[in-house]
Amino acid sequence: MYSEDHSAKSFERPAFIQLLAFLKKSKGRVDLLLFLKWDRFSRNAGDAYGMINQLNRLGVEPQAIEQPLDLTIPENKIMLAFYLAAPEVENDRRSLNTIAGMRRAIKEGRHCTLAPKGYRNARNEQNRPIIIPGKDASHIQFAFEKMATGLHPVQEVLRLVNKRGFNCSKNQLWRILRNPFYYGKILLPAYKDEEEASIQGQHEPLVSELLFNEVQDVLDGRKKNHPSRQRQKEELPLRGFLLCGICGKQITGSGSKGNGGVYFYYHCRCGCKERFKAEEANWIFEKGLHEFSAEETVIDLYMKILEDRTRLSVPDKQKALQELQQEIDKNMARLKEAQQMRLDKEMDMEEYRNVKKTYEPIIKTLTDQQKDLSQSSMEVSKYILPCTDLLKNLPGYYANATLQGKRLIIGSIFSGKLIFEKNYYRTTGVDPVFEEICSTSAGFGGNKNGTFRLNFEKSHEVPRTGFEPVS
Known part of the structure; x- marks a missing residue:
């Protein structure tokens, strides 16, 4: 007797492979293979028919204990087809439901699988699954900051994070540095008529979008700030100047x-x-x-002027934000109109894709401008204070x-x-x-x-x- 707990989606199951080897070795001495139900034999109709033919060539009759069929009677092949197709249909339906559920969750900004490095799985107050920064979060941030300088190759950054106690391979670090998840985005893969999209996640980002983009520039070769070939010495800080x-x-x-x-x-x-x-x-x-x-009073005066120049008045800022929102709404309305025309079959798929390619980048650019304007005062203040301290x-x-x-x-x-x-x-x-x-x-x-x-x-x-x- 052979027993196993592997899925019947395929015949690449350890116990079944051993059984098949035994049947080939014992050809002529075994004539019956028993199993509980046909869905325990296989949940793939095409593979099942192929295996039945292979067993028949070995002189073995496959038979289900709870669903017995005499396959010498032609009409029973209809029932066999049903028994074999039903579990495959069930698998396909379960798969479709899983895909639909995961895509719906991603569109809501929820991460559906095991937490990536730097995060850990947890539950919120409503006992819903969430992900939060884990013990390796600081190592991920350190890797992005070092990489953004353009002074270190990936291999050197890997050595530095490993030295800090972060267990990671070069390929894993490369995928981390390329993953928009770390600045708050979740990638929604293309599926059927839906194109790939980037969704704002509900999780806490580990790095800013600006820092992530700087790292991409370094990795793509658009930002080069490598030190000279001559090794720098602590005793020679003025060399090169x-x-x-x-x-x-x-x-x-x-x-x-x-x-x-x-x-x-x-x-x-x-x-x-x-x-x-x-x-x-x-x-x-x-x-x-x-x-x-310079004197502290002079520095404070210049910093005050800079802060005032970079900060819009409240009415001007609100007006600019409203104008950007109006442009976003106008382009969103055009996109929705195209979607409706596609649903009403007044527009073919190629035309709809062209409309999406035209308006989605415009909407993204306007949204980014709106976000930058909302955060402009805060960002300037964040950089002014360290500069003030340095000059003083x-x-x-x-x-x-x-x-x-x-x-x-x-x-x-x-x-x-x-x-x-x-x-x-x-x-x-x-x-x-x-x-x-x-x-x-x-x-x-x-x-x-x-x-x-x-x-x-x-x-x-x-x-x-x-x-x-x-x-």
Whole structure:
């Protein structure tokens, strides 16, 4: 006797495969195969007829205990067809009901299957199934933030999240970074005449839509911000921002080994004799940042002006939102009219699809504009506060920043290259906004030629370590 608990949708069942092997080996010694009902034999009519023929060639008669049929009587084949087709029809109906139920749930913004990484399945107060952020949510957010910088390939981001304790393969991370579910959308697959759609989910997003789109730009190659091939050194934050005061070519930096350790220098890459100690140049630059930090009252005034300029008055904002809503309603009405014409067979499917392709992008664009306008004041305020803090304590931020952070600060202040000579820096390019805010500072001045001089005085306070090699 062989028993199994696998579905009868196919004959790829472990126990049945063993039984078939036994029947082939015992050909001529077995003449009857018994099972409870025909739907336990198979729930697929086509497969069932093929297996009946195979068993007959082995001299075995399949027979249901509760639904016996004498297949030598031609009329009983009608009953056999019914017994075999009924469970297949039942399966198909159950499948259709499941698909319809899942699509209805997705259209309502509900996730129907196992929670993806970063979430967990739970139940709300009405005992309805929901998904909520899980223990890995912070790792997912970290991965998106790192990827959005454009400085790390997927393999490097994978190494960083694995180091944090997030168990994930490269393919899984790639699918996570591509999945709109993490910014609140659920993908509704195309089905029959329905095209694929993106539905606003009821779950809590782990990342913003802006961050998700930035990651897509990086993955698609539209955003490239990769570091230079030359490995950056903590001791050389100014490398890449300096020009030679003698020949005007770019200055690089490197370390020299000597008694007591490695000593770093900035030097010209074109062979001229321009060469100075990185430790002193870095210290003078950092010291000089204290001289052109603007007063707090000036920064607060500029931030207030910026906030006021980016915030619409309440009546103007409401009017703009109303106008956008009117445009959305007008285009939605056109789309619904096309749907009605399709239902009344006044429009063929190809024409209807063309109408959808025309109006759905318009509606999405208008909806996004409406959303951006609703959140504009909040978003600006969110970014203004950190900028204010940075400008008020620029030297402190720079001193405590990572190498990448220091380079971002330098690049944000100076649009041109720096030249270091006689214990001060000069440049021809300063960010105009920064220049305006800090124009009253004692350490920041310009001349008629458009050259800005940063009066960073050298001091005996420059730290020394080890025994510096003779140069």
